[in-house]
Amino acid sequence: MIYGHDPRTGETVGAALPETDNAGVDMIVSAAAAAGQAWRSTPADERALALEAVADALSAHVDELWQLADEETALGEARLRGEVARTAGQFRLFAQVLRDGAYVEAIIDHADPSLTPPRPDVRRMKHALPGVVAVFSASNFPFAFSVAGGDTASALAAGCPVVVKAHPGHPNTSERVAKIVRNSLPYPDLLGLVQGMQAGIDLVKHPSVVAAGFTGSVAGGKAIQKLIDEREVPIPFFGELGSVNPVVVLPSAPVEGVATGFAGSLTLGVGQFCTNPGLMFVPENDELRKALVEAVEGTSGGPMLAERIRDGYLGGVERLGELRLLAEGKPGAGSWAVTPKVFTTELDTFAEKLPEIGEECFGPASIVVTYREISDLRSVLERLDGSLTATVHGADADEAGDVVEVLGRKAGRLIWNGWPTGVAVCWAMQHGGPWPAATTTHTSVGATAIDRWLAPTAYQDWPEALLPDELKDDNPLSIPRRVDGRLEV
Amino acid sequence: MIYGHDPRTGETVGAALPETDNAGVDMIVSAAAAAGQAWRSTPADERALALEAVADALSAHVDELWQLADEETALGEARLRGEVARTAGQFRLFAQVLRDGAYVEAIIDHADPSLTPPRPDVRRMKHALPGVVAVFSASNFPFAFSVAGGDTASALAAGCPVVVKAHPGHPNTSERVAKIVRNSLPYPDLLGLVQGMQAGIDLVKHPSVVAAGFTGSVAGGKAIQKLIDEREVPIPFFGELGSVNPVVVLPSAPVEGVATGFAGSLTLGVGQFCTNPGLMFVPENDELRKALVEAVEGTSGGPMLAERIRDGYLGGVERLGELRLLAEGKPGAGSWAVTPKVFTTELDTFAEKLPEIGEECFGPASIVVTYREISDLRSVLERLDGSLTATVHGADADEAGDVVEVLGRKAGRLIWNGWPTGVAVCWAMQHGGPWPAATTTHTSVGATAIDRWLAPTAYQDWPEALLPDELKDDNPLSIPRRVDGRLEV
Numbered sequence: 001m002i003y004g005h006d007p008r009t010g011e012t013v014g015a016a017l018p019e020t021d022n023a024g025v026d027m028i029v030s031a032a033a034a035a036g037q038a039w040r041s042t043p044a045d046e047r048a049l050a051l052e053a054v055a056d057a058l059s060a061h062v063d064e065l066w067q068l069a070d071e072e073t074a075l076g077e078a079r080l081r082g083e084v085a086r087t088a089g090q091f092r093l094f095a096q097v098l099r100d101g102a103y104v105e106a107i108i109d110h111a112d113p114s115l116t117p118p119r120p121d122v123r124r125m126k127h128a129l130p131g132v133v134a135v136f137s138a139s140n141f142p143f144a145f146s147v148a149g150g151d152t153a154s155a156l157a158a159g160c161p162v163v164v165k166a167h168p169g170h171p172n173t174s175e176r177v178a179k180i181v182r183n184s185l186p187y188p189d190l191l192g193l194v195q196g197m198q199a200g201i202d203l204v205k206h207p208s209v210v211a212a213g214f215t216g217s218v219a220g221g222k223a224i225q226k227l228i229d230e231r232e233v234p235i236p237f238f239g240e241l242g243s244v245n246p247v248v249v250l251p252s253a254p255v256e257g258v259a260t261g262f263a264g265s266l267t268l269g270v271g272q273f274c275t276n277p278g279l280m281f282v283p284e285n286d287e288l289r290k291a292l293v294e295a296v297e298g299t300s301g302g303p304m305l306a307e308r309i310r311d312g313y314l315g316g317v318e319r320l321g322e323l324r325l326l327a328e329g330k331p332g333a334g335s336w337a338v339t340p341k342v343f344t345t346e347l348d349t350f351a352e353k354l355p356e357i358g359e360e361c362f363g364p365a366s367i368v369v370t371y372r373e374i375s376d377l378r379s380v381l382e383r384l385d386g387s388l389t390a391t392v393h394g395a396d397a398d399e400a401g402d403v404v405e406v407l408g409r410k411a412g413r414l415i416w417n418g419w420p421t422g423v424a425v426c427w428a429m430q431h432g433g434p435w436p437a438a439t440t441t442h443t444s445v446g447a448t449a450i451d452r453w454l455a456p457t458a459y460q461d462w463p464e465a466l467l468p469d470e471l472k473d474d475n476p477l478s479i480p481r482r483v484d485g486r487l488e489v
Numbered sequence: 490m491i492y493g494h495d496p497r498t499g500e501t502v503g504a505a506l507p508e509t510d511n512a513g514v515d516m517i518v519s520a521a522a523a524a525g526q527a528w529r530s531t532p533a534d535e536r537a538l539a540l541e542a543v544a545d546a547l548s549a550h551v552d553e554l555w556q557l558a559d560e561e562t563a564l565g566e567a568r569l570r571g572e573v574a575r576t577a578g579q580f581r582l583f584a585q586v587l588r589d590g591a592y593v594e595a596i597i598d599h600a601d602p603s604l605t606p607p608r609p610d611v612r613r614m615k616h617a618l619p620g621v622v623a624v625f626s627a628s629n630f631p632f633a634f635s636v637a638g639g640d641t642a643s644a645l646a647a648g649c650p651v652v653v654k655a656h657p658g659h660p661n662t663s664e665r666v667a668k669i670v671r672n673s674l675p676y677p678d679l680l681g682l683v684q685g686m687q688a689g690i691d692l693v694k695h696p697s698v699v700a701a702g703f704t705g706s707v708a709g710g711k712a713i714q715k716l717i718d719e720r721e722v723p724i725p726f727f728g729e730l731g732s733v734n735p736v737v738v739l740p741s742a743p744v745e746g747v748a749t750g751f752a753g754s755l756t757l758g759v760g761q762f763c764t765n766p767g768l769m770f771v772p773e774n775d776e777l778r779k780a781l782v783e784a785v786e787g788t789s790g791g792p793m794l795a796e797r798i799r800d801g802y803l804g805g806v807e808r809l810g811e812l813r814l815l816a817e818g819k820p821g822a823g824s825w826a827v828t829p830k831v832f833t834t835e836l837d838t839f840a841e842k843l844p845e846i847g848e849e850c851f852g853p854a855s856i857v858v859t860y861r862e863i864s865d866l867r868s869v870l871e872r873l874d875g876s877l878t879a880t881v882h883g884a885d886a887d888e889a890g891d892v893v894e895v896l897g898r899k900a901g902r903l904i905w906n907g908w909p910t911g912v913a914v915c916w917a918m919q920h921g922g923p924w925p926a927a928t929t930t931h932t933s934v935g936a937t938a939i940d941r942w943l944a945p946t947a948y949q950d951w952p953e954a955l956l957p958d959e960l961k962d963d964n965p966l967s968i969p970r971r972v973d974g975r976l977e978v
């Protein structure tokens with residue numbers, strides 16, 4: 001049986017839930033696949049309405065949901081209310097994406113008999129992948145990256161049914177969210193939920209599964225990729241894995257803002273964000289150093305999401321102990337509580353210890369690396385692994401020099417004078433980055449996340465009566481299309 | 490040493506070429522990576538001019554090129570002249586794609602402090618993958634899917650340097666094309682060429698390689714995927730593998746047109762196309778059967794591209810020998826020549842022999858499966874592997890019924906009353922399909938093939954001075970963009 005645990009006490013909370021056995025996984029995936037047949041051919045505007053119904057239902061249940069999730073995650077009311085709102089907002093954004101219609105990337109090339117060889121009429125658009133999407137929930141976002149998270153919302157939007165493997169950190173919250181979503185969908189089986197590690201393995205190996213989404217550790221991502229490699233028919237794997245999120249502070253950056261901003265971003269949610277700033281390069285500057293010590297000492301720790309995650313953090317902090325401790329925050333209260341810790345070293349020493357020292361330590365720990373000249377940074381930044389984000393702080397854009405060019409090849413999102421935690425859910429967001437930040441070039445947040453679950457089809461000399469509405473000559477859905485080479489809006 | 494061979498005689502032709510050793514591969518990839526640094530930041534309109542220079546150079550050398558390729562492939566003057574024109578045309582299409590600018594998918598979301606939480610300014614566009622693209626040439630297109638083929642053209646267009654592993658079927662043609670392309674590029678090292686199987690292995694394992702393109706067999710594709718799985722940093726693999734390209738002939742289709750069209754498509758280029766119609770479902774109809782026999786008997790074979798390919802065809806034909814021979818063409822002349830063969834069986838027998846009987850036999854061989862009722866087809870089509878194309882012949886769109894829905898999930902391109910060989914190079918083309926037709930949902934032909942070599946970056950509150958021109962507020966490049974949710978052309 002699977003139990004939720006209260007991170008404040010370490011005690012079990014909520015109902016005991018059975019692990020889904022192999023037959024159960026097969027039943028749930030098959031039911032999702034069957035529901036998916038109808039969903040796939042449901043017009044985009046009707047899918048949009050269904051997504052909005054899910055958003056409404058999640059919002060309507062926020063009082064119950066935040067409390068349930070708080071028992072299992074200790075993330076607190078404000079954060080969890082906000083996360084439910086964001087989760088509902090994600091469904092609403094994808095409803096907009098569907099109504100806009102550009103996501104199908106409709107292209108029409110009319111026949112041209114004057115060419116050599118003559119060109120037939122060719123039309124292209126994207127459709128949902130033909131099968132079930134498997135989603136592996138994250139520990140650290142019980143709503144926004146879990147049962148009704150961005151992977152699920154974008155896959156449902158695309159026209160795919162989804163089966164989610166619940167994260168053991170919040171099994172009861174997962175069951176409740178699944179029930180709410182299922183009740184809001186025109187075909188409840190479009191969303192299935194399985195519990196337990198073996199169920200996750202059975203899920204990703206199921207022949208009806210055509211793609212998988214995952215948010216978690218590099219080790220977890222590698223394990224799922226290995227399972228996929230063993231499949232008879234390979235499937236795409238959209239993993240968002242570890243990330244250290246380097247920050248470069250230029251000499252012109254204001255000392256006070258950097259120190260307080262860094263300490264706040266590092267310790268938000270007990271540092272349990274994949275966008276947490278785990279590495280910061282700062283100029284040698286006693287004033288900045290003093291401000292950083294003061295800011296970090298002003299922070300507090302708290303209970304982490306799971307015992308295993310807490311243990312992972314303690315191991316990571318021990319590893320970083322080979323550097324000097326710059327400052328630590330106040331210890332947090334609770335059974336699985338940890339203390340924020342910031343270590344420091346000089347650029348040369350850091351470079352010597354690469355690549356190991358550059359690996360993510362999940363939680364409120366970071367390394368502050370001091371440099372003498374901005375020009376010293378390039379060769380070290382070049383050796384960093386890929387990250388979800390890279391940040392620059394400075395008052396003068398010209399000062400950044402080479403730094404910007406290197407960081408542009410190392411991260412999916414570049415931030416100026418801000419902090420990486422907090423990912424805006426919008427059309428332009430890119431939440432991904434070079435390996436190991438992500439396994440593909442796709443994003444898991446924002447409007448274009450839908451593209452992961454779509455595949456194009458070209459129709460050659462296809463009868464008008466059989467063409468999808470998106471590709472009919474008179475454009476009955478009024479969507480943006482490229483016609484004979486020209487984009488028409 | 491590597492030698493070209495004349496398929497008509499089996500004798501070696503052209504110069505003996507050394508295999509590229511490990512140090513040579515490293516030197517070539519490193520030179521490409523260095524040239525790529527400058528290319529990556531070259532404005533799109535300058536890259537477009539360079540692509541057009543390559544196209545001009547290929548066209549200018551067509552007399553020399555077709556003769557060289559004919560010696561190594563025996564594909565003949567008309568086909569090879571046409572293929573050089575297509576190859577040049579691909580470079581010209583990508584020049585258009587670059588000038589159009591939509592390929593970067595520019596999106597701007599201005600800051601919105603009224604939202605909860607407040608939204609920063611976020612802008613997103615795609616850039617070239619940061620490194621070298623490895624391309625594995627195909628046997629059957631010495632120009633259009635080889636050194637200067639669609640993979641190379643689209644990767645150069647994206648802003649990536651390319652290193653090609655030459656196909657042993659046309660090593661001298663490959664060297665000559667590489668020289669012509671290198672001489673036309675602003676940085677010759679943007680295109681590198683390596684020869685030999687071990688060089689291909691070293692290439693795909695090189696740390697500076699960030700993606701690989703491949704056109705070839707399922708076995709070849711699996712071998713490269715395995716090498717990629719062994720890399721420390723995984724890379725995307727865009728493989729176009731085997732395809733049987735099912736054709737469904739409805740009872741309303743005109744007998745004569747189907748028979749001659751089928752025989753022509755099957756035997757074009759000695760059947761050496763990945764889009765070759767290897768499987769056709771026809772109604773039980775004596776007249777059609779007679780017409781098919783007559784049409785196939787009117788065809789002629791010819792020499793295949795390589796001894797290994799010829800042997801593969803003979804093995805495949807032996808495997809198909811468990812069915813009844815419907816008809817065969819005239820034997821071709823030459824050392825590696827083969828004879829077109831068409832086998833036949835009933836739907837039930839075919840279904841019993843799946844999945845093995847549904848595997849591709851590369852060359853001018855096909856299976857004609859007879860059915861009684863259209864409604865019998867669905868369950869059999871459902872069990873076919875993915876293909877690049879699926880074709881329907883009929884006079885009445887309504888007659889197609891379920892067939893169209895199933896085929897839509899089985900192939901990347903759907904064709905009505907046409908034949909799958911001949912792939913139009915245009916904006917709307919999709920040349921790909923479900924596994925094993927392709928390893929991803931991307932296309933290897935047409936304008937959107939560029940997307941394989943691009944990755945998005947989001948810029949958050951990024952200073953105007955450091956933004957790429959594509960994302961500056963006043964849109965200096967006049968490209969299509971989505972601004973605050975609205976697509977602007």
